[in-house]
Amino acid sequence: MKRPSLLVIYAFAYLIFLYLPVMFLPLFSFNSGTIVAFPIKGWTLDWYRKLGEQDTLIQALWNSLGVGAVTALLATAMGLFAARAFVRYRFRGQAAAEGLVMLPLVIPGIIVASSMLVLFLFLGLQPSLVTVTLGHTFLALPFAVSILKSAFDDFDASLEEASYDLGCGVFETFRRVTLPVVAPGIVASILVTFTVSFDEFVLAFFLSGNQPTLPVYIWSQIRFPAKLPNVLALGSILLFASVMLLVLAKYFQRRSTTRDV
Secondary structure: OOOHHHHHHHHHHHHHHHEEEEEHHHHHHHOOOOOOOOOOOOOOOHHHHHHHHHHHHHHHHHHHHHHHHHHHHHHHOOOOOOOOHHHHOOOOHHHHHHHHHHHHHHOHHHHHHHHHHHHHHOOOOOOHHHHHHHHHHHHHHHHHHHHHHHHHOOOOOHHHHHHHHHHOOOHHHHHHHHHHHHHOOOOOOOOHHHHHHHHOOHHHHHOOOOOHHHHHHHHHOOOOOOHHHHHHHHHHHHHHHHHHHHHHHHHHHHHHHHHHO
């Protein structure tokens, strides 16, 4: 019997180290006690039932859903045209432009958040869900561009040329030929950027004002031990939802790169 290589052992050890603490989150969400520690006192679903009774939590959830939806649409729309330009054309300064688009991925979040707060205040925009949406769009745009570039990489440009030869204009060709082919990539981008926005905390903390998103609300609750079980229950639901969204995004991204065009 062949022994596992050191690389395989390292990979499994790395995954266990990375995700084992996360697995304790749903485990303790069923604990009937308020102390997060072993041994577990008992098993209950009360913490999940009580989530619907908290109006502030529900409002924060709606805030995050609204911000995430608008952010996903804005980032994907801008990323769609940026990705098409980067893949289809060659122009002076292209490498610098691509680097600038990806810059939010390497700048510390605290620097981005404080800079945006100063900028918005200078422009007369008070912290609100609008400023959070603008900040999240800036943060999510690199993810959209990266996903959509992979969709355009395998796109056969001759399809567009054939459409032009048949008398279709630029916009009609884009709507009837290009858009359907890259649709899986667009869906993947929407799902990923929505997840990025929904889970983001630092920008939301600086820019939300008195309209907190769900991560900001959760942060405000974990300071009170009595409310920690509710936070664990909520976190377990968000963990499951995030995993499902990322699985769907990966599925659509794979479809966009393997689709026979």
